[in-house]
Every structure is written in C-alpha cells, then in structure tokens.
Amino acid sequence: xxxxxxxxxxxxxxxxxxxxxxxxxxxxxxxxxxxxxxxxxxxxxxxxxxxxxxxxxxxxxxxxxxxxxxxxxxxxxxxxxxxxxxxxxxxxxxxxxxxxxxxxxxxxxxxxxxxxxxxxxxxxxxxxxxxxxxxxxxxxxxxxxxx
Amino acid sequence: xxxxxxxxxxxxxxxxxxxxxxxxxxxxxxxxxxxxxxxxxxxxxxxxxxxxxxxxxxxxxxxxxxxxxxxxxxxxxxxxxxxxxxxxxxxxxxxxxxxxxxxxxxxxxxxxxxxxxxxxxxxxx
Numbered sequence: 386x387x388x389x390x391x392x393x394x395x396x397x398x399x400x401x402x403x404x405x406x407x408x409x410x411x412x413x414x415x416x417x418x419x420x421x422x423x424x425x426x427x428x429x430x431x432x433x434x435x436x437x438x439x440x441x442x443x444x445x446x447x448x449x450x451x452x453x454x455x456x457x458x459x460x461x462x463x464x465x466x467x468x469x470x471x472x473x474x475x476x477x478x479x480x481x482x483x484x485x486x487x488x489x490x491x492x493x494x495x496x497x498x499x500x501x502x503x504x505x506x507x508x509x510x511x512x513x514x515x516x517x518x519x520x521x522x523x524x525x526x527x528x529x530x531x532x
Numbered sequence: 533x534x535x536x537x538x539x540x541x542x543x544x545x546x547x548x549x550x551x552x553x554x555x556x557x558x559x560x561x562x563x564x565x566x567x568x569x570x571x572x573x574x575x576x577x578x579x580x581x582x583x584x585x586x587x588x589x590x591x592x593x594x595x596x597x598x599x600x601x602x603x604x605x606x607x608x609x610x611x612x613x614x615x616x617x618x619x620x621x622x623x624x625x626x627x628x629x630x631x632x633x634x635x636x637x638x639x640x641x642x643x644x645x646x647x648x649x650x651x652x653x654x655x656x657x
Contacts (some may be wrong), residue, residue, distance in 0.1 A: 394616050394617060394618045397617065398617075400616065401613065401616065418609075418613055421606065421610075422609075422610065422613070424606065425606040425607070425609070425610060428602060428603075428606060429638065432599070432638055432642040432645075433641075435642075435645065436641060436642065436644075437647035438582055438583075438645070438649055439645055439649050439652070441646055442579045445579055445582065446579065448558045449577055458574060465559075465563060466557060468555070472551075472552055472555065472556070475548050475552070475596045476552060479545055479549060481547060482545060496566070514635050521564060521567060522559075522563045522564065524567060525563050525564055525565075525566050526563070528567075529566050
C-alpha cells in the first residue's frame, strides 16, 4: 500500500496523460508508461507463443507461419520501437533517480538554471541512441526479404 | 515484517537494469542477426536455431532471469499506474493480489517452458 495517501489524484485518466505546462520530460514520462503497457501486453503473449516450442517442431512452425503476416510484422516492429524508447529513456530515469546529471544546488543567479535543464542533454543523447537502434532494427525488419 | 513501498520501487529499478542487459542481448540476437550475418541460414526463428539456443545453459538461465525480472518490472509498473487513480485500500489489496497471482502463473508457465524444453532436448541428444 502506498504510504502517502494525502495527495489525491483528482484528474483521473487526464492525470496520467496530460503534462500541462511541464517540460518535455513530463511527456517522455507519459510515453514511457504507454510503451511500458504495450510491451507488457506483448510480453504476456510472447511467453505463451514461445512456450509452444514444447509441442515440437511442427507446432512451432505453425505458430511462426501465422506470425509472418504483415499485421504481426508491423506490430512486432511497433513493439521494437517501444522497446528502444523504453529501454533508453528508462536508463536515463535510473541515472536521474540515482542523482546523476542533476548538479549541485546553487544560488538562483540570472540566467537561472535548474536540475531539469541541466539533465536535458541526457534526454537528447539517449533519444539519439534510441534512434540509431531503431534505424538498425528497421533495416533488419524491412531491408531483408520475408522468409 | 511488511515490506515498504520504497523497497518494491528499488527492486523495480534494479529489475529495470537487469532487463536492460538481458533484453539488450535478446534483442541483439533476435533483431540484428541478419544485419550482422549471424544466426545461420534459416534465421534465428528457424527450429534448428531455436533448439540450438535452448540447449545452451547460458541462454536457459538468461531466459528465466529475464522472465522473472521483466514480469516483476512490468506488473509492478502496471500496479503503480493503476494505484495513481487513488483507489480505496480494499481495491488496492485486491489488485495487488491479482497482480501477484498473474505474475506467479506466468513465471511458472514460462520457466516450465524453458526448463522442460532444455531437459527434453538434452535427453534426446
């Protein structure tokens, strides 16, 4: 049970999605949750599908043949996109959570800076790495003939 | 003793790091193998390739670790998202129980699949 019960979420579903006038990190967070839920849904199916190998080669090939259709191929690529985003953004979240890249507290002297702005380059960096992973994976997904 | 929420959160964080490494390897093998020219003629999803990985102790251990870490991380994340709706304590208890049940069932199913297949192939080899 959460120990902090005095901050009630009065926005309901909007509280999940809308970031108001917060920075881009707030939307990165919304996307982190959406991709997380997507990956979780895929993961449950993935466990069931891969367990089909227990029933032998024939069963495996039937399942794999079924999954070769374009709908599943594009769907799988979407999961791959979600993976690249969630993994890299998650790495950033862990680093920030542990106190990296935030700098030390300092006097608010003009031009003002804050910890969010100081760690923003990290967001750009991890997104560039995610983009490279997506490009390499995309080439593998669509640059080769379907078997 | 009751485990504090912050402890569950720390596990969520650690599981995320475990997944980053294990899923990184998994994705590298599954989705960059043709680009790098590894994985044999039939590709990584061919039966021979699947069976090859499944007879390796390293892969079997990695699959079970990844399964456990990913289930914990994903289901704890889902629980966090649901709990943000400020539900009653009773509803939260029911949801927590359901999530633990789903996690345990999927973990048993997935690790049974991995271990049984490993033993099956080792037995027939």
